[in-house]
Amino acid sequence: xxxxxxxxxxxxxxxxxxxxxxxxxxxxxxxxxxxxxxxxxxxxxxxxxxxxxxxxxxxxxxxxxxxxxxxxxxxxxxxxxxxxxxxxxxxxxxxxxxxxxxxxxxxxxxxxxxxxxxxxxxxxxxxxxxxxxxxxxxxxxxxxxxxxxxxxxxxxxxxxxxxxxxxxxxxxxxxxxxxxxxxxxxxxxxxxxxxxxxxxxxxxxxxxxxxxxxxxxxxxxxxxxxxxxxxxxx
Numbered sequence: 001x002x003x004x005x006x007x008x009x010x011x012x013x014x015x016x017x018x019x020x021x022x023x024x025x026x027x028x029x030x031x032x033x034x035x036x037x038x039x040x041x042x043x044x045x046x047x048x049x050x051x052x053x054x055x056x057x058x059x060x061x062x063x064x065x066x067x068x069x070x071x072x073x074x075x076x077x078x079x080x081x082x083x084x085x086x087x088x089x090x091x092x093x094x095x096x097x098x099x100x101x102x103x104x105x106x107x108x109x110x111x112x113x114x115x116x117x118x119x120x121x122x123x124x125x126x127x128x129x130x131x132x133x134x135x136x137x138x139x140x141x142x143x144x145x146x147x148x149x150x151x152x153x154x155x156x157x158x159x160x161x162x163x164x165x166x167x168x169x170x171x172x173x174x175x176x177x178x179x180x181x182x183x184x185x186x187x188x189x190x191x192x193x194x195x196x197x198x199x200x201x202x203x204x205x206x207x208x209x210x211x212x213x214x215x216x217x218x219x220x221x222x223x224x225x226x227x228x229x230x231x232x233x234x
Contacts, residue, residue: 007061009107013099015068020061020104021047023054029115031140031233032108033226035062036101038124038208039085041073045210046123049223053121056227059114063104065097065126077212089125094132101129102138117233121226122147123208127166135159141229143167145207145222148174154186163192163232165225169202169218194225 008017021042033053037046042062050060064071070088074081101120109116117140122130127147134142135156143165144150150166164187168180180197187193198206198218205211207222 009104011100012103013096015096018100018104019064019067019071021050021064022062023047023050023060029113030057030059031230032105032114032118033058033060033230034101034104034108034118034120034139035060036065036120036122036126036129037062038126038205038211039089040075040077040081040210041066041071041085043073043075043210045208045214048209049123049207052223053226053230056223056230058119058227058230059108059111061104061108063101065092065101068093068096068100077210092125094128098129098132098136101133102136105133105138115234117141119143119226119229119233121145124148124205128153130164130166131156131160134162134164140233141165143226143229146172146175146204151179151182154182157186157190160190160193163194163229164190165194165196165222165229167196167198167207167218167222167225169204169206169215170197170199171201172204172206174204196221196225198222 074085105118119141120139121143127144130142130144131153133139141163203213205213206215206218
């Protein structure tokens with residue numbers, strides 16, 4: 001398996017080159033997965049997720065969503081680190097970031113090793129991009145692990161034809177269970193949309209291998225759902 005820390009794609013909206021970390025199997029053309037990581041950046045947890053998806057048969061890139069304002073990894077995940085990470089997440093221009101990620105999806109789809117079909121996987125604050133990019137037709141499928149605030153985008157449901165897989169925890173203080181109900185109502189009748197509420201004291205960060213709330217059993221289920229999306233794009 002091949003790892004390239006310093007791959008870049010030029011942003012069509014200006015500003016320079018978008019950095020991505022890649023995991024490529026080199027075993028023929030596969031569906032792609034673009035991971036937009038949580039507020040801490042392209043850390044070892046997100047790289048573990050990328051490797052797991054690559055092992056399951058995907059061509060995987062991770063983007064640094066903070067490349068325009070404050071790139072890099074924030075560690076450790078203590079109170080100070082969390083405050084810094086939240087502050088820079090609030091500075092991300094949603095429209096500009098969506099355009100950047102669309103550029104990456106287009107570039108990945110044209111690359112040797114990818115069959116042209118890309119899943120966007122948003123972690124935590126980045127979950128919104130799975131809805132934005134599928135509603136705009138850039139991604140062939142979308143997924144989100146513990147993405148807060150998605151009810152704000154529930155109105156996009158009618159524009160989304162691509163498969164979606166959204167995962168939430170029953171004790172996630174950032175995402176009330178009632179929000180999951182709102183999303184289920186919005187996507188009622190969408191047979192290719194999976195909205196999973198994982199129960200048993202599942203907290204925010206359950207599918208982030210770098211999080212103190214990481215839940216290996218739930219992560220396995222969420223990972224399998226993304227793998228099914230990838231398999232559907234072969």
